[in-house]
Amino acid sequence: MPIGFEDGSIDEFAMAIPDGAKVAIPADYAGVSMAATRALIRRRVKNLHLVGVPTSGLQAELLIGAGCVKTFESSALTLGEYGPAPRFTKAVREGTIQLVDATCPAIHAGLQASQKGIPFMPLRGILGSDVLKNHPGWKVIQNPFANNKDPIVAIPAIQPDIALFHAPLADREGNVWIGRKRELVNMSHAAKTAFVTVDAISETSLFETEEKAAGVLPALYVGKICVAPNGSWPLPFWNGAEVDDAHMRRYMEMAKSDTGFQNYLDQFVMQESVPA
């Protein structure tokens, strides 16, 4: 059973993510652990290397704004219809974070290379883009099976220290139900371990039926679980929750200025009161 499974608070959970960790996080629709994100800011984590799989949103925006991030590796940071992410935009303009800009399938390919224990994965496309020109890790190689010139991009493995996400359910053995969100499985296989917040604990094994089992991340890959009901708030969750639209608009309003963002952190992160 994962350490601290039963009695751990979200703040203890976040304490186990060390400064400087390379943390893989899912896109805003795939199950973001916003509860853990706020706890990370409370614990004043430093120098995170975030890997947005394949993009990120409010989670990276808050961590960047709070000064927790050294490197942001992803193919986008987007708040969708709410508009440009104010803290990210500012950090890029001022050069206060290191950017590793990729394209979605390359993030997946890098993780899959780690998952398969191979040094790289070849990937089509990308040639001739400025993303390739500026990426510190990618190389162009010749396809060894082609007789003619056939350049192809080699994407090196991305091995996160921790895959961090929110899921609906875990069972007492430490298995986690992720449904169709198989990128969470890939992330977890690729990472050294997975830290997962869940809405609830299932008292029966998630392997009890084949239907449920088909969407399970096995306990072997899971290092830590914390119960955090509605842990993706204010983001939407594929298992039911809608985005908290009013809160998102409020965030956009407050985060326009440095002081407004500090007020946001004080009010919603430091003295957290998550609506049920």
Next chain:
Amino acid sequence: MPIGFEDGSIDEFAMAIPDGAKVAIPADYAGVSMAATRALIRRRVKNLHLVGVPTSGLQAELLIGAGCVKTFESSALTLGEYGPAPRFTKAVREGTIQLVDATCPAIHAGLQASQKGIPFMPLRGILGSDVLKNHPGWKVIQNPFANNKDPIVAIPAIQPDIALFHAPLADREGNVWIGRKRELVNMSHAAKTAFVTVDAISETSLFETEEKAAGVLPALYVGKICVAPNGSWPLPFWNGAEVDDAHMRRYMEMAKSDTGFQNYLDQFVMQESVPA
């Protein structure tokens, strides 16, 4: 909706698999369409290139014995505790089939390369084995990310024409439920199309619940479906059926000799009467 979904017989289904096709088939425990296998023998299919994912068993043994196979590509052909596969053993001894002997993860890697539309996938291990020495397709390349000598095997993509297997359920839209058997998904993504026999038709969409949806192969990848209850007989099926032990023993007894095997074909394939 797939062609011939409603009214097709298993023999019509098998007619749509052309001579010379490259057909991916699963291991004996993962859902083998034995019903389609017998129909293929009845239609006297020729020159199949079988890809056992990652191994095969009775299915390849019967097709090889019946003279339907030109090339057998896999990492093993095994009848498990029933002992050496008599028709396969004879064909190898007499050199009547072409062998492409691989190792399990290389079969998966070749299919995944096709699935990802890349020309090859690098894979660890294998170096120094006679499997590598004798494989017609693999190449050893230098890891482009290593400073020192670091040879790695490059596995070229395997793109089957057809992925052929048995599954518990399909719905009226052509979606197929494969539970945890994700190698069937990989096979189908890698192949040009998938031909699937199923125990039954679900009158409701397989996407109706997230639990069920997590184990679905979407209709986009499915070319043909045929209802064939107990279609994996006499092999076991992960969704319930046990192996027909008595029948397997009978097969082993009959297939010892050429005439015995012909009798087996006459009795159980040409004049099929599958027990319910």
Next chain:
Amino acid sequence: MTDIADDKKALICLIANLLRDCNHVAVGAASPIPGAAALLAKAAWGTPRFVNILGSVANNFFTGGGGELFDCAAQGRIDAFFLGGGQIDGQANINLMGRGDYPSSNPRWPGTFGSAYLYFLIPKVILFREEHSRRTLVEKVDFISAPGLSDNSTYRKGGPFGLLTSKAFFRFDKDKKRFRLESIHPTSSLEDILDNTGFSFDYSKEAPLTAPPDPALLELLNQEVREKVAEVYPNFAEAIFPMTSSAAHAK
């Protein structure tokens, strides 16, 4: 309000016609006009047979995780897709990264997403950007998120089909490596387009007006397809189908 709704419906009908020859169209969750067009085409002609709305739960049939879209494109199983861009230039290069010198872009946009890959692999990529101005349609993008063209040694199965804006529709001519003005929307004119386009393009002085939507197609959109659009894009549906009461489509 109604005028804007009508203009958007005209765009939906135009795009729907472009998707009629497709088997499978994928669209982003935040792309209501292309998404509505794909749903309309499916309802009108049964093609595309498959419409996949990414990021949606109910209207996304992928079961292999976030990577399946990209694998599916590489398999040749996606026929059409939509890309936008903060800047688009005359060689159909697109920039989703930001204005100015990378990496200190100002402003920075979200990033490249899957464009650097999908643009190479999906046969019919429709560039869709409603804002038609010299700010968005530029001579040369500041950053190439994805190039419109590649040399002959580059594996490329797909690329730009055309560019649709609020003023016009351009087809991309791969041989000439230029856009050609295909039709002008009724709200614009050739002069307006020349004034507001930052790149040079081919055109005929007799460039036709964009044909108005076929009434039957528009009727289908307003009746049958409206419900489907509202399921996926509720806010958008509210805006373009003003008769839709919010109660009727509350989840």
Next chain:
Amino acid sequence: MTDIADDKKALICLIANLLRDCNHVAVGAASPIPGAAALLAKAAWGTPRFVNILGSVANNFFTGGGGELFDCAAQGRIDAFFLGGGQIDGQANINLMGRGDYPSSNPRWPGTFGSAYLYFLIPKVILFREEHSRRTLVEKVDFISAPGLSDNSTYRKGGPFGLLTSKAFFRFDKDKKRFRLESIHPTSSLEDILDNTGFSFDYSKEAPLTAPPDPALLELLNQEVREKVAEVYPNFAEAIFPMTSSAAHAK
């Protein structure tokens, strides 16, 4: 009958002890002795914490398809595994392909399975072959399905730990590139082993007898673990636990 059962139980207990330092052990569905050993070790010490019986439905926790085993090994998440071989030689090369000149092997065996890969990646690979004869333990295998050793430029995280037969247990010495006789089972003798081993190996004339199973461990196997073994390997359980009625374990 009972003697054979006792011998097999002794092998199970011996292997269980070898698995005690593991977190995750994977075993094939057709490997009842290693499988029973892994289940016994888990029951006795809580380690291995994870036992994965491949090909089983109820005792296999992989959810990523047939490829997950191989990925999992490459990730360093499998600590021990078992390989056999129609031939095994003194350099720990194994042959699962067939006797004679490939490709017209005679007899042909099933094939290489995952051995050519897993042997490189799983730290503790235990070679297990009950038949101990000059036919199976040879000077040089006819076909290398997987090599026991690799040169320094080869990425190799795993390899042979030892070789267990019905007569003896050998440890593999990677520096000397040879097997060393670790212990002799009570049913055999040094002379018997020298007579029946086709490769040369290191040994001491005072090579000890294989220790008999710890009575408490044997008791645990016969009581608690028996049920678990019967769930996965019913035929095998019938054979080694003769008191087990078939009715009690029918599914």
